[in-house]
Amino acid sequence: MVQRERVAENVYSFQSEVYAQVTAGAVIGPSWAVVIDTLALPEETLSIRDFIEQELQVPVRYVIDTHYHADHSWGNCFFPGATVIAHRLCREWLDMRSRAALEEARHHTLEYRSVKIVLPHLTFDRGNMSLRVGKKTLSMMPLPGHSGDNIGVMVEEDRVLFAGDVFMPLPYIVDGDIEDMIASLKLISKLGLENVVQGHGDIVLRGEVEGAVKDNLNYLSAIRKAVRKASRRKYPWDLLEEVDVESCGKSRVLIGGLAEDLHRQNLRALFEQLYGKPPASSEDEYGNGHR
Ligand SMILES: [Zn+2]
Numbered sequence: 001m002v003q004r005e006r007v008a009e010n011v012y013s014f015q016s017e018v019y020a021q022v023t024a025g026a027v028i029g030p031s032w033a034v035v036i037d038t039l040a041l042p043e044e045t046l047s048i049r050d051f052i053e054q055e056l057q058v059p060v061r062y063v064i065d066t067h068y069h070a071d072h073s074w075g076n077c078f079f080p081g082a083t084v085i086a087h088r089l090c091r092e093w094l095d096m097r098s099r100a101a102l103e104e105a106r107h108h109t110l111e112y113r114s115v116k117i118v119l120p121h122l123t124f125d126r127g128n129m130s131l132r133v134g135k136k137t138l139s140m141m142p143l144p145g146h147s148g149d150n151i152g153v154m155v156e157e158d159r160v161l162f163a164g165d166v167f168m169p170l171p172y173i174v175d176g177d178i179e180d181m182i183a184s185l186k187l188i189s190k191l192g193l194e195n196v197v198q199g200h201g202d203i204v205l206r207g208e209v210e211g212a213v214k215d216n217l218n219y220l221s222a223i224r225k226a227v228r229k230a231s232r233r234k235y236p237w238d239l240l241e242e243v244d245v246e247s248c249g250k251s252r253v254l255i256g257g258l259a260e261d262l263h264r265q266n267l268r269a270l271f272e273q274l275y276g277k278p279p280a281s282s283e284d285e286y287g288n289g290h291r
Contacts, residue, residue, distance in 0.1 A: 034061065063082045064153055068098060086149070089149035146199070227240070230243075
């Protein structure tokens with residue numbers, strides 16, 4: 001249910017086979033380890049913990065949350081002895097938003113009954129924060145865009161970046177900001193990376209990073225163009241309905257087939273962020289007898 005990959009010496013990534021190809025990571029030191037994100041389901045989190053603590057025989061001392069979304073941070077509670085590190089906003093939003101979301105999720109997903117929201121103990125806001133693990137230096141840096149609290153974790157010596165969700169096969173900006181994402185992607189392309197572990201999807205290798213960044217920037221400019229064009233129509237939605245993910249340069253099979261759905265959400269969110277709520281469609285309006 002969880003695929004494991006060795007990215008560099010003592011650096012691992014994990015990918016869910018059950019939920020949206022979400023990823024996590026681990027950096028193993030001589031006497032303790034760091035986990036980066038916790039996957040979607042308790043069973044998956046526990047399989048990561050077992051691998052580190054039973055097979056490799058080191059305790060997890062730190063958990064870094066790349067952002068507050070459930071599939072990255074709800075496993076914090078399965079590392080009760082660990083110090084959780086995140087952006088200040090991640091702590092704030094886990095506190096303000098995630099408790100209600102968890103309550104709701106418990107109704108339809110029994111597994112979540114064993115989950116408790118654990119707030120980060122150690123937070124930062126601007127600049128970088130470093131953590132030394134054996135011979136490796138982890139640099140944490142804000143990379144907003146997918147969400148305002150997203151951070152990346154770079155293993156300096158290996159030039160491996162755990163990017164969180166600012167880097168995905170299809171950019172997703174519904175809870176974020178398109179300008180922030182563009183800036184973060186441009187920053188990532190300048191870091192001289194060997195590998196990017198995306199928040200969802202497969203690892204991006206050195207030779208592919210530049211192309212993947214460009215692809216994502218092109219997608220973002222395509223949706224912005226579509227939304228701008230739609231804003232000049234009386235019923236923007238009639239136009240946006242026709243703008244599918246492929247016409248914006250991305251395949252619909254990405255992220256386990258979720259791409260088209262995420263793309264629809266992007267268009268709606270971007271429109272509302274830039275122009276406010278549109279009338280749903282001409283049909284709706286006729287149907288409601290407004291004309
Ligand atoms: Zn996310």
